[in-house]
Amino acid sequence: xxxYDLAILGGGPGxxxxxxxxxxxxxxxxxxxxxxxxxxxxxxxxxxxKSLLKNAEIYDTLSNHSGDFGISFKELSIDFSKxxxxxxxxxxxxxxxxxxxxxxxKVDRIRGFGKLSSKNTIDILDNDGKKTSTIEADKIIIATxxxxxxxxxxxxxxxxxxxxxxAMNLPEMPSSLIVVGAGAIGIEFAYFYSVLxxxxxxxxxxxRILPVEDREVSETLAKSFxxxxxxxxxxxxxxxxxxGKDGVTVTITKDGKKIEMKADKVLSAIGVTGxxxxxxxxxxxxxxxxxxxxxxxxxxxxxxxxxxxIGDVIGPPWLAHVASAEGLHCVETIxxxxxxxxDYGNIPGCTYCQPQVASIGLTEEQAKEKGYKLKIGxxxxxxxxxxxAIGERDGFVKLIFDExxxxxxxxxxxxxxxxxxxxxxxxxxxxxxxxxTIIKTVHAHPTLSESVMEAAAMAYGEAIHI
Numbered sequence: 001x002x003x004y005d006l007a008i009l010g011g012g013p014g015x016x017x018x019x020x021x022x023x024x025x026x027x028x029x030x031x032x033x034x035x036x037x038x039x040x041x042x043x044x045x046x047x048x049x050k051s052l053l054k055n056a057e058i059y060d061t062l063s064n065h066s067g068d069f070g071i072s073f074k075e076l077s078i079d080f081s082k083x084x085x086x087x088x089x090x091x092x093x094x095x096x097x098x099x100x101x102x103x104x105x106k107v108d109r110i111r112g113f114g115k116l117s118s119k120n121t122i123d124i125l126d127n128d129g130k131k132t133s134t135i136e137a138d139k140i141i142i143a144t145x146x147x148x149x150x151x152x153x154x155x156x157x158x159x160x161x162x163x164x165x166x167a168m169n170l171p172e173m174p175s176s177l178i179v180v181g182a183g184a185i186g187i188e189f190a191y192f193y194s195v196l197x198x199x200x201x202x203x204x205x206x207x208r209i210l211p212v213e214d215r216e217v218s219e220t221l222a223k224s225f226x227x228x229x230x231x232x233x234x235x236x237x238x239x240x241x242x243x244g245k246d247g248v249t250v251t252i253t254k255d256g257k258k259i260e261m262k263a264d265k266v267l268s269a270i271g272v273t274g275x276x277x278x279x280x281x282x283x284x285x286x287x288x289x290x291x292x293x294x295x296x297x298x299x300x301x302x303x304x305x306x307x308x309x310i311g312d313v314i315g316p317p318w319l320a321h322v323a324s325a326e327g328l329h330c331v332e333t334i335x336x337x338x339x340x341x342x343d344y345g346n347i348p349g350c351t352y353c354q355p356q357v358a359s360i361g362l363t364e365e366q367a368k369e370k371g372y373k374l375k376i377g378x379x380x381x382x383x384x385x386x387x388x389a390i391g392e393r394d395g396f397v398k399l400i401f402d403e404x405x406x407x408x409x410x411x412x413x414x415x416x417x418x419x420x421x422x423x424x425x426x427x428x429x430x431x432x433x434x435x436x437t438i439i440k441t442v443h444a445h446p447t448l449s450e451s452v453m454e455a456a457a458m459a460y461g462e463a464i465h466i
Contacts, residue, residue, distance in 0.1 A: 001134055001136050002136070003136045003137070004108070004136065004137040004138070005022075005028045005139065006027045006028070006029045006137055006138070006140070006141065007029070007141070008022075008029065008032065008140075008141045008143055009032050009033075009122065009144060009279065010032070010145055011032070011033030011036075011037040011038065011039060011098075011102075011109075011143075012033075012042075012143060012312075012320075013038070013311070013321075013323045013324045013327075014039075014143040014310045014311030014312075015031055015033065015039070015311070015327065016031060016039075016098055017323075017327045018141055018327030018328065018330060019031040020101055020107065021332070022331045023106050024105055025332070025335045025337075027331070029108065030108040030110055030137070031102060031107055031109055031110070032114040032122065032124065032135075033110075033114075034111060034113045036099075037102065037109075038091070038094065038095045040145055040146075040165075041320040042095055043095060044091075044164065044165045044168065045164065047090060048087040048088065048090065048091045048168050049087075049164075049168060049188055049192075049352070051086055051090045052083065052084075052087050052168060052192050053188060053191065053352050055078075055083045055087075056192045056196060057354055059076075059078055059196065060354065062076055063076060063195075068391055078196060080172060080196070081171075081172075084170070087168060110124055112126060113127075113129075113278075115278065115279050115280045116140065116142075116279060116280030116281070116284055116307075117280060118284070119140070119284060119307055120136055120138065120140070121135065121137075139306050139307075139308065140306065140307045140308065141308045141309065141310060141327070141330060141331075142279070142302075142309040143309070143310050143327065144274075144275040144279060144311075145274075146272035146274050146292075146312035146313060146318055147272060147275055148163040148164060148165075148269075148270075148272055149272055149273045150268070153239060154268045155241065156268055160243035160247070161241055161243060161266045162267055162268070163267070163269075164185050164267070164269060173193070173197070174193070174198055174263070174264035174265045175198060176201075176247070176262070176264045177189075177190075177193050177200050177263055177265050177267060178241075178248070178250050178263040179200060179203065179267045180203045180238055180267065180268050180270055181203075181204065181268065181269035181271070182202050182204035182206075182208075182210060182211070182232075182269075183210065184349070184350070185269040186269035187209060187210060187353050188351060189269065191353035192353075194225070194228050194230050195228070199263075200229075201233070201261060201263065202225070202230060202231070202232045203233045203236050203252055204232070204234045205235070205236065206234065207235050208222065209221060209222050209232060210351060212349065213359055213363070214359065214364055214410070214412040215363070215364070216364070216378075216398060217357055217413075217414045220355075220394075220395060220396070221353070221357060224355060224394060233254055233259070235254060236252045236254040236259075237254075238251070239253055246262070247264050248262065248263055248266045249262050250266060272312060274291050274292040274314070274315070275313055276292070276293060281293070284304055285304065286302050286303065287302065292313060292314050292315040293309040294314075295308070295310075295314050297341070299329075299333040299334075300326060300329070300333075308334070310323060310326040310327050311323030311327070314326075317347055317349070319349070321347075322344075322347055325342045329341060346360060346361065346430060347360065348422045348423070348426050350418070350419040351419075354416075355394045355414050356415065356416065356418035357413070357419075358419045359411060359422070360411050360422055360426050360429060362409045363410060363412070364376065364398075364400055367409050367410060372403070372409060373402070373404065374400055375400075375402075375459040375460060376398065376400050377398070377401075377435075377454075377457065377463070378396050378398045378399075378458060379397050379452075379455035379458050379463065379466060380395070380466070381394065381395050381416070381448070383465050383466045384451050384454075385445070385450075385465075386447050386448050386450070387415070387416065387448060392416035392448075394416075396413075396451075396455075397411070397412075397413050397415070397421075397451040397452055397454075398413070399411050399412075399425075399435075399452070399455045399458075400412075401434075401459050405434070408433055408435070408438070411429075411452075415448070415451075416448060421448060421451075421452065435459055438456040439456045439460070454466065
């Protein structure tokens with residue numbers, strides 16, 4: 001039986017990052033996963049979807065704005081199969097790179113299904129569920145991730161009613177698509193398919209799309225989507241989704257009325273649930289809460305000594321960068337290092353449609369509910385020289401400050417490169433920067449990030465370019 005200091009069950013962005021860090025710290029480590037390293041994020045989520053979205057962005061620019069840039073052509077077409085292939089090729093290449101990084105850091109890699117047989121042992125099972133070997137470890141980290149959540153009213157068959165995994169690997173482009181759920185996943189696929197010519201309808205139970213974002217951001221994005229021809233139903237509940245010969249019939253209830261609609265495909269994007277089944281949790285008495293593993297977030301320990309859990313399997317926020325941060329902190333704590341805990345109030349959230357959406361900290365609504373007196377600055381990209389030059393003038397930067405101390409409470413961006421710009425504001429919040437710090441930090445010109453400086457200045461009546 002092979003013995004290790006640390007065994008990690010799951011090779012997603014939490015598991016493989018934890019494994020590499022453990023290797024760096026000299027822990028004899030093994031990572032176990034039946035699939036390619038990188039998890040859903042690298043293989044079926046974050047990375048391949050960004051490839052698809054870049055294709056859509058380029059196609060959208062050429063289709064609708066080429067004349068603005070003095071570019072003309074006789075015919076523009078898109079090869080859907082090549083778009084999908086590019087996405088798959090990128091995932092495969094990066095996954096191989098992760099495998100190489102794991103090996104480089106002297107971490108053992110076992111391809112198989114891991115099941116806890118005691119608090120210090122893991123059985124390795126093959127695809128048929130037969131035990132092939134057993135490993136022993138002083139400490140174990142569970143990083144098995146999550147999968148799309150299913151509900152009876154939307155019976156996923158992975159053919160007509162699909163999840164995000166099928167949505168990024170369809171054999172041909174659907175003529176119509178109903179997206180149920182207007183979180184980041186639903187919105188990104190709605191953008192992708194609508195740009196390529198699919199008739200897209202979004203159904204969201206809450207009162208707006210991207211309901212976790214600042215209301216002004218959600219409203220701005222909704223206007224952009226409607227302009228593209230996307231139909232949006234908010235405050236709507238799906239009563240049923242029934243596949244038939246001529247597509248899927250979806251019945252919703254909205255404003256007390258039933259509405260029936262049809263589409264070639266239905267994408268269920270209504271959240272995720274933890275992968276807790278079949279890995280030995282019940283047998284060991286590991287505590288579960290709402291289909292996720294319960295942990296102490298000081299060190300990510302479970303109620304069973306020596307067993308830890310990180311990433312999507314422990315619940316929200318279900319984000320790859322959070323899983324990685326948790327993995328680093330968990331391993332460093334196991335090693336006995338002084339490691340700064342993850343600040344869950346300072347996690348950037350990003351949606352990679354166009355215009356992009358990114359945010360960190362409190363929304364205006366949340367800040368008011370907490371009793372803060374606010375100073376709010378909003379600078380539109382319409383007033384940005386760089387945005388003007390590159391033809392990306394939609395959206396704005398919105399900064400929310402505490403009036404008393406000038407502390408940055410929240411930042412919200414909708415517009416081009418929002419997902420890159422948010423890092424500056426994450427650092428600002430980490431360093432407890434005030435409005436004055438942001439205003440007095442000289443930003444390069446011309447850049448989109450100048451809009452951050454101008455938004456801070458707007459809050460205090462000091463903006464120059466508006």
